[in-house]
Amino acid sequence: MGNRTPLYPLHEEAGARIVDFGGWDMPLSYGSQLAEHRAVRESAGMFDVSHMTVVDVTGDGADGLLSRILANDIGKIRGTDRALYTCMLNDEGGVIDDLIVYHRGPGDYRLVVNAATREKDLAWMRRQAEGTDAEIAERPELAMIAVQGPQARERAAALLPETAREEALAMKPFVAGGFGDFFVARTGYTGEDGWEIIGTGDAVMRAWRSLADAGVQPCGLGARDTLRLEAGLNLYGADMDETTTPLESNLGWTVAFEPPERDFVGRAALERQREAGVPRRLVGLVLEGKGVLRAHQSVMAADETVGEITSGGFGPTVGGSVALARIAAEAGDSLGVEIRGRRLPVRVVPPPFVRRGKVLI
Numbered sequence: 226m227g228n229r230t231p232l233y234p235l236h237e238e239a240g241a242r243i244v245d246f247g248g249w250d251m252p253l254s255y256g257s258q259l260a261e262h263r264a265v266r267e268s269a270g271m272f273d274v275s276h277m278t279v280v281d282v283t284g285d286g287a288d289g290l291l292s293r294i295l296a297n298d299i300g301k302i303r304g305t306d307r308a309l310y311t312c313m314l315n316d317e318g319g320v321i322d323d324l325i326v327y328h329r330g331p332g333d334y335r336l337v338v339n340a341a342t343r344e345k346d347l348a349w350m351r352r353q354a355e356g357t358d359a360e361i362a363e364r365p366e367l368a369m370i371a372v373q374g375p376q377a378r379e380r381a382a383a384l385l386p387e388t389a390r391e392e393a394l395a396m397k398p399f400v401a402g403g404f405g406d407f408f409v410a411r412t413g414y415t416g417e418d419g420w421e422i423i424g425t426g427d428a429v430m431r432a433w434r435s436l437a438d439a440g441v442q443p444c445g446l447g448a449r450d451t452l453r454l455e456a457g458l459n460l461y462g463a464d465m466d467e468t469t470t471p472l473e474s475n476l477g478w479t480v481a482f483e484p485p486e487r488d489f490v491g492r493a494a495l496e497r498q499r500e501a502g503v504p505r506r507l508v509g510l511v512l513e514g515k516g517v518l519r520a521h522q523s524v525m526a527a528d529e530t531v532g533e534i535t536s537g538g539f540g541p542t543v544g545g546s547v548a549l550a551r552i553a554a555e556a557g558d559s560l561g562v563e564i565r566g567r568r569l570p571v572r573v574v575p576p577p578f579v580r581r582g583k584v585l586i
Contacts, residue, residue, distance in 0.1 A: 226250065227245050227248050228249045228250070229249070229250050230249070230273055230275035230276055231275060231429060232368065232429065232430060232433055233250060235433055235434070236252045236255075239252075240255065240256075241254065241443070242254050242255075242445070244446070246276070246340070246446055247276070247339075247340045247341035248341070249276040249340060251273070251276060251445070251446055252273065252443070252445035253445045253446050254444075254448065255444070255445060258447040259541055260442070261442055261443075261445065262444075262451050262452060262541045263542075264374065264442035265373050265415050265417055265442075266452075267374070267375070267582070268375065268442070269372060269374035269380050269419075269440075269441045269442065270372075270373055270374055270441065270442040270444040271370055271371065271436050271441045271442070271444060272370065272371045272373070272444050272445075273368075273370055273433070274371050275369050275370070275429065277337050277339065277340055278337070278338045278339070278340060278343040278347070279367045279369065279423060280335070280337075280338060280346075280350070280361060280362065280363050281333070281335050281336075281361075281362045281364055282334045282335075282350075282359055282360070282362075283332055283333050283359070283360050283362070284332055284358045284359045285332055285358040286354070286358030287360075290350075290353065290357050291326065291334060293353065293488070294313055294489065294490055295309075295311045295312070295489060296311055296471060296479060296480045296491060296492075297311035297312075297479050298481035298483070298487060299328075299334075300484075303328060304328070305328055306328065307400055308325050308326065308412055309325065309326050309328075310323070310324075310325050310399075310479055311324060311325075311326060311479050312324070312471050312479055313346070313350075313490070314470070314489070314491030314494075314495075315467055315490070315491060316493075317491070317494050318471075318494035318498060319466065319467035319468055319469060320461070320465045320466060320467060320469060320470070320471060320474065320476075321342070321349060322338050322339055322461060323339070323459065323476075324336050324337060324339070325410075327401045335408070335423075337369070337421075347363060353490070366426065367424065368423070368426045368428075369421060369422065369423045369429070370421070370429055370432060370433060371420070371421045371422075372419050372421075372436060372441060373413045373414075373415040373418070374418070374419060375417065375582065377418060377419035378393075378411070378418060378419060378420055379394070380440070381422065381436065382394055383435065383439065384432050384435060385404045385405050385407065385409070386405040389405060393409055393420075396409075398411050399412060406425070406428040407422050407423065407424045407428065408422070408424065409421075409422050409423075414449065414456075414458055415449070415452040416457075416458070416577060416579055416581065417452070417581060417582065450538070451539070451540060454538055454548075454549070454578075455540045455543060455577065455578045455579040456578075456579060456580065457509060457578060458577075459474060459549070463536050464507065464536055464551075470491075470494070470495060470498060470503075471495070472495060472498055472499060472503045473498075473504065473551065474507050474551075475549075480495060482495075482496070502554065504553065505532070505552065505553060506551070506552060506554050507535070507550070508550055508551075508573050509547065509549060509573070509574040509575060509577075509586075510547065510548040510560070511545065511546075511547055511571060511578070511586055512545060512546040512547070512571055513569070513570045513571060514569055514570070516569055517538065517539055517564075518538065518546045518547065518548035518562060518571070519534065519537045519538070519548075519564075520533075521533055521534060522537065522562050522563055523562065524550050524552050524560055524571075525563060525568060526556050526559065526560055531553045531556040531560070532550055532551050532553060532556065534549070534550045534562065535549050535550060535551055537549070540578060540579070543578050547578050548562075549576065558573040560573060572586075
């Protein structure tokens, strides 16, 4: 038996198919994965993401610590109610983890990091915080659900105090705030609009039941993966890890080289790579014909292997197979993929494949 979120009994009640995910017993689907995918694209779906790790970084040294350990500039959100997507890097510029950080007040930040990297992330952050006035506190008592889709915010607003609903609905993307029992952020991992909602386990269980009663579709890890793939969103451990840098993972936009005096961990390595020329790039692939693109399939140019697929599968909204692949920077666009001994042509496109329900390829 793995770790279980506070919502686990509700997944059992709903007859979800449970699988191991990074040491957690999580729902893969509640029936039709395709129906769950479509619910998010067309109306509203909800995901239990309580396995993610919530970490609060506070104190007089919080700003200085986060400025040093995050590749993006925490100064962009200081003094605001905004969120920031960023990576933590090692000295070689490799991605230790990707995360979202929320500014909640002076010297008060909330981070949400990946479940599978929890122990590694916490140990690394605590080492970096030694000798500073920053406090790092994991918040295991908190649970988290993601309500996603074009109708998600409207349906989820009923969870909040009536006097707060208008303010919450007016939040712009990557803005967050506290409303009643919940910390609510207009963020997500599906390519659709919506909220990620954090609260105590009991409060989130009540919220899940209320949303289900309101017709919001429970969704599992299967739909979450097809949605994020169509949205061109990286998965840690697949599309980037400690052996790859943000510059070769289509995440250069998350690295802030300004101001030049901010000496974040990994900066020198990224500057060297940028100056020498980034050797690899992460691209989108669309299969031309029948078949399914899968992780680790070889990407070919003529008779030469120029890379491999990092994430792939059938895109229900696209209606065909799509993938993210890391290829040599100099590789052209005339590429094929080896599938069961056959080389099938693929089209190179910039991700995402789908945004806000609209197919972009």
